[in-house]
Every structure is written in C-alpha cells, then in structure tokens.
Amino acid sequence: xxxxxxxxxxxxxxxxxxxxxxxxxxxxxxxxxxxxxxxxxxxxxxxxxxxxxxxxxxxxxxxxxxxxxxxxxxxxxxxxxxxxxxxxxxxxxxxxxxxxxxxxxxxxxxxxxxxxxxxxxxxxxxxxxxxxxxxxxxxxxxxxxxxxxxxxxxxxxxxxxxxxxxxxxxxxxxxxxxxxxxxxxxxxxxxxxxxxxxxxxxxxxxxxxxxxxxxxxxxxxxxxxxxxxxxxxxxxxxxxxxxxxxxxxxxxxxxxxxxxxxxxxxxxxxxxxxxxxxxxxxxxxxxxxxxxxxxxxxxxxxxxxxxxxxxxxxxxxxxxxxxxxxxxxxxxxxxxxxxxxxxxxxxxxxxxxxxxxxxx
Numbered sequence: 001x002x003x004x005x006x007x008x009x010x011x012x013x014x015x016x017x018x019x020x021x022x023x024x025x026x027x028x029x030x031x032x033x034x035x036x037x038x039x040x041x042x043x044x045x046x047x048x049x050x051x052x053x054x055x056x057x058x059x060x061x062x063x064x065x066x067x068x069x070x071x072x073x074x075x076x077x078x079x080x081x082x083x084x085x086x087x088x089x090x091x092x093x094x095x096x097x098x099x100x101x102x103x104x105x106x107x108x109x110x111x112x113x114x115x116x117x118x119x120x121x122x123x124x125x126x127x128x129x130x131x132x133x134x135x136x137x138x139x140x141x142x143x144x145x146x147x148x149x150x151x152x153x154x155x156x157x158x159x160x161x162x163x164x165x166x167x168x169x170x171x172x173x174x175x176x177x178x179x180x181x182x183x184x185x186x187x188x189x190x191x192x193x194x195x196x197x198x199x200x201x202x203x204x205x206x207x208x209x210x211x212x213x214x215x216x217x218x219x220x221x222x223x224x225x226x227x228x229x230x231x232x233x234x235x236x237x238x239x240x241x242x243x244x245x246x247x248x249x250x251x252x253x254x255x256x257x258x259x260x261x262x263x264x265x266x267x268x269x270x271x272x273x274x275x276x277x278x279x280x281x282x283x284x285x286x287x288x289x290x291x292x293x294x295x296x297x298x299x300x301x302x303x304x305x306x307x308x309x310x311x312x313x314x315x316x317x318x319x320x321x322x323x324x325x326x327x328x329x330x331x332x333x334x335x336x337x338x339x340x341x342x343x344x345x346x347x348x349x350x351x352x353x354x355x356x357x358x359x360x
Contacts (some may be wrong), residue, residue, distance in 0.1 A: 005294050010273060016073035023072075027065025056103035060096065067093055095136065102132035172207035175223035180204060185226065185233060190305045193221070194230035214306070234305040240277065243300040243308040245315060248293030250329040255294065259284045261326055265319045266298055273314045275307025276300070 035057055040051030046251040071089050074082045129291040179185055185201055191196035191211065199213035209226050234241060235318045249258050266282035288295045300315070323330060 013077060016075075018078050020069040020073045020077075023065045023069035024062070025065075026067055027062040030061040031059065031066075052104055052107040055107050056100055060100060063092075063096055067096070076299075090123065098136055099132075102135055106132060148354040153232050172223040175227050176204050176206065176209070179223060179226050184236065185209070185231065186235075189233050189235035191234065192232040197221075234324060239304045241305050241308060243302050243311050245298045245300070246287075246295065247298070247319075247330065248290055248330045249323075251294060253294070253328050255286065257326065258328055261328065262296075262319065264300055265322050266300055267316065269311060269315050269318065270300060273311055275302050275304065275310055277303060292333055 034053060039051070039054040039058070042054050052105060067089055070085065074085045074089075078085060096159075185191060185204075187201050187203055189201045190199070191201055197213070197219050199211040199212065199217075199219060201209060202212050203210045204223070207223060209221045209223055211221060249255075262284050263282060266284070270276040270280055270282060271278045282301075283299040284296060285299070286294060286296040298315070301310055302311050319332075
C-alpha cells in the first residue's frame with residue numbers, strides 16, 4: 001500500500017514537473033515566435049496601438065508561463081509551502097499586471113511624441129518612470145495592507161511646505177512641461193536666444209534645456225528662462241532657409257551679363273551642392289550704387305540652417321572663377337582723400353630714423 005502511494009505521489013510530481021516545464025516552454029515559444037513577429041510587423045507598419053500593446057507584452061508570456069505553471073503544480077511539488085508560494089505568486093501576478101498597464105501608458109506617450117516628431121525628451125521619460133514607480137509602490141503597499149488614504153493625507157498636508165521649499169525647481173519643471181506642450185521648441189531644432197547664444201536643442205530635462213553649439217560646446221538654459229526670452233527657431237515651421245549673398249561689381253560691367261552669369265552659377269550650386277534645393281529658382285536683385293561698385297544680392301535656399309555655410313562656400317569659389325573667365329571685375333574698395341596741399345614726405349637716412357616720427 002505504501003509503495004503504491006509513493007509510486008502515485010512520484011507519478012504526480014513527475015506530471016506536475018512536466019506540466020511546469022511545458023508551460024514555461026510554451027511561454028518561450030510564444031515570446032520568440034508569434035509575439036516577436038507581431039511586434040516587428042506593428043512597428044514596421046507604424047501602427048501606434050499595435051506597437052504599443054506588443055511592446056508592452058515583451059517578456060510577459062514567459063513570466064505568465066512560469067506563474068501559471070507554479071500555481072497549478074505547487075501543490076504537488078511543494079505541498080508544505082504551497083500557501084506561501086501562492087501568496088507570492090498572487091503578488092507577482094498583480095505586479096505584472098500593473099507593470100503591463102504602466103508600459104502601455106508610457107509606450108503610448110512615446111509613440112505619440114515620435115509621431116509628432118518631438119523626439120526623445122528626458123523630462124517626459126523621467127516623469128513617466130516616476131508615475132509608473134509610484135503606481136507600483138502604491139500597489140505593493142495596498143497588497144500588504146498599508147493604508148494608502150492616510151499616507152496620501154500626510155503627503156497632501158506637507159505639500160504646501162514642499163512647494164515653498166522647492167519653488168524654483170518646480171517652476172523650472174512646469175516651465176519645461178509648457179515648452180514641450182507648446183511644441184514650439186523640440187529636440188533637434190536649431191535656435192537662437194535673444195542673448196545671442198545659438199545651437200541645436202539636444203534635450204529638455206527636469207530643470208534645464210540643453211543646447212549644443214556648432215563648436216560642440218553645451219549651453220544649459222533654465223526652463224523658466226526658455227519661456228520668458230525671445231527665441232528664434234530656425235527649424236519651425238519648416239527647416240528650409242533663405243540664403244542671401246551680397247556682393248558688388250565694377251561700374252564698367254554689363255549688368256545684364258552679370259545677372260545672367262550669376263544666375264547660372266546660383267542654379268548650378270542649387271543643383272549640385274549638398275543641402276541646396278534644386279527646385280528653387282535663385283534670384284539676383286541689384287540693391288544700390290555703392291561708393292566703388294554696383295551692389296546686388298543673390299537669393300538662394302538651403303534645406304537647413306547649417307547648409308548655408310557649404311552653399312556660400314561653393315558659390316564664392318564658382319562665382320569668382322566664372323567672373324574671371326567672363327572678364328567681370330569685382331573692384332577693391334576705393335576711398336578718395338582730399339588735402340589742402342601736397343603731403344610732405346621725409347626720407348631719413350638708413351639707421352638714423354630710430355625713434356623719430358614716421359620711422360618704422
């Protein structure tokens with residue numbers, strides 16, 4: 001009889017162990033099979049809802065395979081500790097559900113930001129992580145019987161003092177949220193502040209906005225200042241920029257020829273130089289009769305703010321070479337000096353003029 005009981009118990013343990021391994025294997029197969037395929041398909045197809053759900057399900061199938069397997073087999077594998085293990089499994093299942101909901105919320109916000117081309121913002125990411133962490137902590141405290149209502153009352157009562165103590169950090173935090181919500185400034189934009197600093201916005205954090213100059217220096221601007229200062233955004237509402245180049249030619253030049261040659265060079269630059277816009281038709285406009293030249297402006301267009309530097313660089317080289325070929329003169333500045341009489345010139349013997357007026 002005892003032998004039959006032991007044999008039945010051993011058979012139950014083997015069956016339970018096999019069931020546990022089978023459920024874990026099923027979770028692994030689902031995770032690296034259908035879920036991975038569906039996740040890639042949703043991301044590639046830019047389906048925001050599908051990508052949000054399937055990204056949140058990452059690792060969930062394996063976890064639930066372990067939890068369900070232990071819940072069904074713990075009575076046979078560990079009968080004495082079954083109650084404690086079931087309590088732990090219940091807690092783990094509750095935490096997994098909360099984490100899944102937090103993932104859906106955070107992924108949805110990130111996907112929304114990406115769809116609006118806002119980019120990665122540390123302030124939003126950290127804020128979402130903090131909210132998710134608070135939800136997980138509240139779930140843990142509620143599971144263990146800690147009165148959440150009383151704790152929230154204490155926190156609310158001390159919020160006035162905390163607000164006064166953290167007035168400046170909170171002002172920068174909410175200023176950063178206003179900057180992000182307005183969508184006037186986003187990571188990747190090229191901006192210039194009213195104080196003269198300019199560069200690419202790299203990140204918006206809890207208290208500061210980070211701007212990287214073209215020289216690779218980092219400018220750190222408080223968020224409260226970003227909403228109170230004048231900011232020129234060269235990337236909004238569109239990134240294309242007008243490139244204006246001013247120069248002059250000799251009064252003896254044929255202005256029709258100058259206009260034609262300059263237009264040909266400008267069109268060539270727009271079509272061949274990286275950053276130029278081939279569809280844009282450049283313009284040449286005479287602006288003034290200067291002291292030593294006829295002045296005019298050439299209007300071109302670049303894809304971004306920094307493309308203007310390469311466009312001007314190539315335009316100067318090509319236009320100068322073309323002007324030389326066509327015989328068009330770019331005059332030197334001329335100044336006329338009027339005097340009452342001849343200017344006296346004194347020549348000092350070599351070596352004797354040291355220290356005298358006009359000596360080298």
